[in-house]
Amino acid sequence: MGVWIMAGITFREAARKKILWTALLAGAAFLLVFGIGLHFQVGDFRNSAVPPFLRYQVISAMLMIGLYTVDLLAVVMTTLTSVDTISGEITSGTIHAIATKPLARWQILVGKWLGFVAMAAVYVALMFWGAIAEGYWIGGVMAQHPVRGSLLVFLECIVALSVTFMFGTWFSTLTSGVITLGLLGVAFLGGWLEQMSGFTEGSRLAMVGIISSLVMPSEAIWRRAAFEMESPLSGSLQFSPFADISIPSIAMIVYASVYLLIALAIAVYHFGERDL
Amino acid sequence: MRKVFGDKVAVRDLTLTVRRGEIFGFLGPNGAGKSTSIKMLLGLAKPTSGEAFVLDAPSGDVEVRRRIGFLPENFRFYEWLTPAELLHLHGRLCGVPASKLSQRIPALIDLVGLTPHIDKRLQNFSKGMLQRIGLAQALVHEPEVIFLDEPTSGLDPLGRRTVRDIIRAQRDRGATVFLNSHLLSEIEITCDQVVFIREGQVVTSRDMRAQQEEAVRVEVRARKLSPECVSGLSRWSDSVQVDEERLTLTTRSREPLPDILRFLVGSGAEVYQFTPQRLSLEELFISVMGEDRGF
Numbered sequence: 001m002g003v004w005i006m007a008g009i010t011f012r013e014a015a016r017k018k019i020l021w022t023a024l025l026a027g028a029a030f031l032l033v034f035g036i037g038l039h040f041q042v043g044d045f046r047n048s049a050v051p052p053f054l055r056y057q058v059i060s061a062m063l064m065i066g067l068y069t070v071d072l073l074a075v076v077m078t079t080l081t082s083v084d085t086i087s088g089e090i091t092s093g094t095i096h097a098i099a100t101k102p103l104a105r106w107q108i109l110v111g112k113w114l115g116f117v118a119m120a121a122v123y124v125a126l127m128f129w130g131a132i133a134e135g136y137w138i139g140g141v142m143a144q145h146p147v148r149g150s151l152l153v154f155l156e157c158i159v160a161l162s163v164t165f166m167f168g169t170w171f172s173t174l175t176s177g178v179i180t181l182g183l184l185g186v187a188f189l190g191g192w193l194e195q196m197s198g199f200t201e202g203s204r205l206a207m208v209g210i211i212s213s214l215v216m217p218s219e220a221i222w223r224r225a226a227f228e229m230e231s232p233l234s235g236s237l238q239f240s241p242f243a244d245i246s247i248p249s250i251a252m253i254v255y256a257s258v259y260l261l262i263a264l265a266i267a268v269y270h271f272g273e274r275d276l
Numbered sequence: 277m278r279k280v281f282g283d284k285v286a287v288r289d290l291t292l293t294v295r296r297g298e299i300f301g302f303l304g305p306n307g308a309g310k311s312t313s314i315k316m317l318l319g320l321a322k323p324t325s326g327e328a329f330v331l332d333a334p335s336g337d338v339e340v341r342r343r344i345g346f347l348p349e350n351f352r353f354y355e356w357l358t359p360a361e362l363l364h365l366h367g368r369l370c371g372v373p374a375s376k377l378s379q380r381i382p383a384l385i386d387l388v389g390l391t392p393h394i395d396k397r398l399q400n401f402s403k404g405m406l407q408r409i410g411l412a413q414a415l416v417h418e419p420e421v422i423f424l425d426e427p428t429s430g431l432d433p434l435g436r437r438t439v440r441d442i443i444r445a446q447r448d449r450g451a452t453v454f455l456n457s458h459l460l461s462e463i464e465i466t467c468d469q470v471v472f473i474r475e476g477q478v479v480t481s482r483d484m485r486a487q488q489e490e491a492v493r494v495e496v497r498a499r500k501l502s503p504e505c506v507s508g509l510s511r512w513s514d515s516v517q518v519d520e521e522r523l524t525l526t527t528r529s530r531e532p533l534p535d536i537l538r539f540l541v542g543s544g545a546e547v548y549q550f551t552p553q554r555l556s557l558e559e560l561f562i563s564v565m566g567e568d569r570g571f
Contacts, residue, residue: 005368009354016356096348097413100318101369102341275321 002103006111007118014081014119023077027127030073034066034131038138056141063135063143064226070127071153071222075184077123078157079164082116083177086168086271095276105272113165113264120157128153143229152225152253156218159256160184162263163216169270183216191219198246206246213248217256220248277326279312279476286312287323287476294469296420299443299453301463301470301484303557305565309476310456311349314423317454318346331421342370345419349426349456351410355399359385359409362398363416370417377416384412389438403430411439415446422446423454428462440466464557474565482560491560492530496523497549498540505543512536526555 014020041062045055086109089095098108128150135141143149163183167176190212197206213220227247279287287309294300304310315321317328319336333340353362360381367377385391388408398406407430414422424443428436436459443453443466457463463470464484471481499521506523509516512532513525527533533552540547 001371002369005365009365013354013356092352093348093350094352094354096320097346097351097353097366097410098369099320100341100344100346101366102338102371103369104338273322275315 002101002107003111003114006098006103006108007114010085010112010115011118013085014116017081019080020077020119020123023073023081023123024126027070027073027123027130030066030069031127031130031134034062034069035134035138038062038134042139059135059139059141060231063131063139063141064230066131066135067128067143067149067153067229068222068226070124070131071156071225074120074124074127074153074157075160075218076181078116078120079160079177079180079184081119082161082164083168083180084173085112085116086165086267087171087173087176090276091172099276106268109165109169109268109271110264113161113267116161117158120161121154124150124154124157144231145228149225149229152221152228155253155256155260156221156225159216159218159221159260159263162260162267166263166267166270169267169274184218186212187216187219190215191223194220194246195223209246213252214255217252217259220252221256224248224253277313277316277323277328279309279316279321280324285476287316289477290326290473292471292478292481294452294454296452297447297450298468299447299455299466301467302454302456302473303460303463303470303561304473308473310473311425313473313476314425314454314456318344318423342417343420345414345417345422347407347410347414347422347424347427349429350403351406351413353398353410353413355397357398358396359390359394359398359412362409363412366413367416372417380416384416385409387415387442388412389435404432404435407431408435408438411442415442418449419451421452421454423456425456426458427455428457428459436462460557460561470557472561472565479565482557491526491528491555492533492552493524493526493555494533494536495549495551495553496525496540496547497521498523498545498547501540501545502543505540505545508539508543509536 038059041059045058050058086095089098095108099105103111129146132143132146132150135143160180164176164180167179170176171179190209192209193205194209194213197203197209224247277287277290278285290309290313302310302313312321316323317330317335319341322336328335330337331340331343357365363381363384364374364377367380368374372380382391382394385394388411390405390408390412393401393405398409401409407427411424411427414424427439427443431439440462443455446453447468455463455467467484469481469483469485472479501518501521501523506516506518509525512535513527515524515526517524525536527536530552537547537550540550
């Protein structure tokens with residue numbers, strides 16, 4: 001019961017943060033620009049001699065880039081909205097009135113985590129499916145497995161959230177935010193290095209990418225999502241930057257799931273042990 | 277209990293007992309370890325060594341917290357809540373049924389004097405108003421033990437009186453109140469028992485209900501105070517001061533006062549005034565803690 005009360009109040013608290021509304025505004029602006037871009041491209045194709053096959057691939061690649069933007073926005077928004085929920089409330093003393101109620105510490109932390117999970121779910125649902133709808137209604141293209149893709153983007157948000165929570169039980173808001181965003185940066189770079197290693201067949205470069213993904217598997221999850229959503233032909237013909245050059249395996253998704261659970265378990269343990 | 281942060285000993289060796297149903301004052305200078313001690317009693321911080329029991333359960337026991345209320349120092353909470361929403365949330369966290377809360381919340385808001393502000397959000401509250409709603413959240417589940425950390429901080433005199441009345445009402449319904457306050461005058465007129473702590477140790481305690489067993493200062497106005505008479509007072513007091521016709525002495529209790537008066541008259545002094553005065557808590561505090569050492 002306490003977990004759900006905490007989840008509910010956290011969701012409402014998160015929903016009032018300016019950063020969420022800024023991210024939603026940024027998302028709305030993105031959807032608008034994306035829709036206009038698709039509309040113009042489709043119009044240009046109508047007056048050109050580009051064959052339908054190529055038109056489809058270009059619009060599909062545009063959709064993938066749009067979905068990648070949604071993915072980045074969702075992960076950054078999840079991190080920034082949740083970064084002060086633990087450390088900030090410890091610093092301000094807000095947590096004292098809650099932690100002296102008949103709730104175990106794990107209930108407080110997991111309740112807060114669930115509140116942000118719900119918020120991330122709503123954000124991903126709005127943005128991801130908004131982009132998918134635009135791709136379908138304006139561009140006439142559909143992702144191959146959009147449900148799988150959206151679930152993987154959601155998983156990526158939850159990984160970032162759990163890591164943010166873990167550091168939030170140790171460090172100040174600013175420090176934990178910097179560390180988490182730094183790790184997301186490492187994952188971003190590692191993901192692209194691994195992708196490039198597919199072009200260059202550089203095994204050492206691939207190793208750097210794999211290690212980066214093990215340190216922070218967020219970008220690997222996106223590349224798996226991209227693989228799931230791209231049409232097999234588009235992926236193999238390398239029409240988009242997310243072509244099937246280096247595809248993270250299902251084992252990497254399992255690893256990411258275990259990774260987030262371990263991060264959450266460490267957060268629960270440390271929050272339970274530390275002085276408030 | 278003992279609590280150490282790195283090289284710093286916050287609480288050296290705190291040993292105390294609080295009787296049920298009393299208002300217990302917890303006093304000490306800044307940095308004496310009061311807030312850390314309260315945190316350990318509430319399970320917010322773990323003692324480095326030692327243990328504490330609240331309502332017969334180890335401190336921090338989750339189930340016992342149902343019977344404990346706490347007002348933190350400088351109470352803060354989500355600013356977008358109204359007072360009723362805040363109390364509803366805290367009541368639900370304490371397991372109070374919603375039906376009971378719907379009756380209790382308006383009464384509590386009225387009790388702390390916030391009815392005119394019932395529709396405002398906490399972001400529009402002053403510091404004093406936040407303290408009042410913080411006090412209400414500590415009482416929403418009718419706890420058996422209430423920890424109040426500086427409850428009158430930011431309150432005007434009327435607000436302080438309201439809080440004082442509420443604290444007494446809680447004692448009258450059988451609750452125990454653990455009160456940490458810098459306002460010694462508040463403590464003096466509210467508490468049944470006080471302890472003074474310094475560097476995380478109890479220095480002394482005072483039972484505010486026991487009139488006989490506490491130090492008394494006597495002011496005497498008399499003529500013909502001979503040096504023999506003044507030196508003879510040393511058998512009852514080691515603090516005798518004479519300024520012409522004015523004599524001041526301090527005794528450990530009221531017990532010897534009749535003997536002192538008889539002695540003065542028997543020594544030939546002409547006594548016009550003999551006024552015993554209880555040492556104020558502030559005087560006791562200063563005598564126990566010494567000069568301000570800039571904590």
